[in-house]
Amino acid sequence: MPVDRIHWTDLPAAARTAVEAHTGPVLSAVTAQGGVNSGIAATLRTAATTLFVKGVPADHPQVRTQQREAAINPYLPDACPRLLWHVNAGGWDLIGYQQLAGRHADYAPGSPDLPLVARAVAELQTTRWPDIELKRAEQRWGSYAPASDVSVLAGDTLLHTDLAPHNVLITNRAHIVDWAWPTRGAAWIDPAVLILRLMEAGHSAQDADTWARTQFASWAAAPATAVMVFSQANATTWEEIARADPQAWKKTMAQHAHDWVNYWSSRTS
Structure with missing residues (x-):
């Protein structure tokens, strides 16, 4: 709200x-x-x-x-x-x-910010879940996926889950800010979230996927079936967000989420 x-x-x-x-x-x-x-x-x-x-x-x-x-x-x-x-x-x-005297990240294809963003996310990928009670990925997306499938989202990595460019500040490096939705789950979920934001910035699904594979070991090793479970659940989440508040950017994100599902389905079929 x-x-x-x-x-x-x-x-x-x-x-x-x-x-x-x-x-x-x-x-x-x-x-x-x-x-x-x-x-x-x-x-x-x-x-x-x-x-x-x-x-x-x-x-x-x-x-x-x-x-x-x-x-x-x-x-x-x-x-x-x-x-x-x-x-x-x-x-x-x-x-x-x-206070960080930085600017919001630029995710456009070819942006010099992208290696800095990758380095910050990779650093986060090595951060294990702290001993405090916050949501797990299975809970976060559980109502959008079949109950028998949500276990594939489980893991012990601390996830940001909202890697929009306005949540990344650039100085001489990238800083991840606005931690409203920290989540415990599989490490590859943050790269999956980032891919949709890359698509929003003009990358094709294939190019975003290829880039993420070169940057994040977790994404390169992510099980295809698990990625599909998350991708479908995330598309349903964005669809619900866009229905509840049909701002243009939310509808665009919902479309990118569905485009990604179609790409991943064709890639793994």
Whole structure:
């Protein structure tokens, strides 16, 4: 459910005071333009530092995903920005992050960002699931696949599962941000998620598949039948998302998901 975006100065005084207890007085704040899941998303400048704050009203359903994001942060690879603090005050749930002065990744064919993105995802592929209670892939996609098949999604890798280009910041390397949907599952699921985003950026299904095979050992070794189970479940997921909120980009992603299923079916037949 989208959250209406406000500015730093629109926050209740109690919320701003709680943040400034960690940061010191905020001298300036610049509201981020992108994203729909945070009621506030802003770069704050203090006398000592610059940081990024985001948050949602404490009674909004989206607060659960933000709390998951805060819980997972200590276990993330070094490339991911570090959580500085998490406060709940003035009716708002707010988290502060290390500021990265980067730009969103470019996934277009031939982009120099692609090797950096591959390196960041490959680093994540070696990150085992931390000892905290979050969803498993079998639960996440279980209602979209036959019950007898969902076990093929199981694994012990920490997955991001939303590798859209706006969730990857580029500096001298790629940084994976916005951990609202961390999931425990088979390592090849994140490459499968990334492939759809490559298709969105203009890659063909075959080219995206070929590229992923050269970058991720998990994808090169993924069982074809397991990939089909996930691909069909993911296509059904995107179809449901597009029906519930028929924005053009969601309908496009649903179409790419179905195109991928058709490609994979022809490849493995």
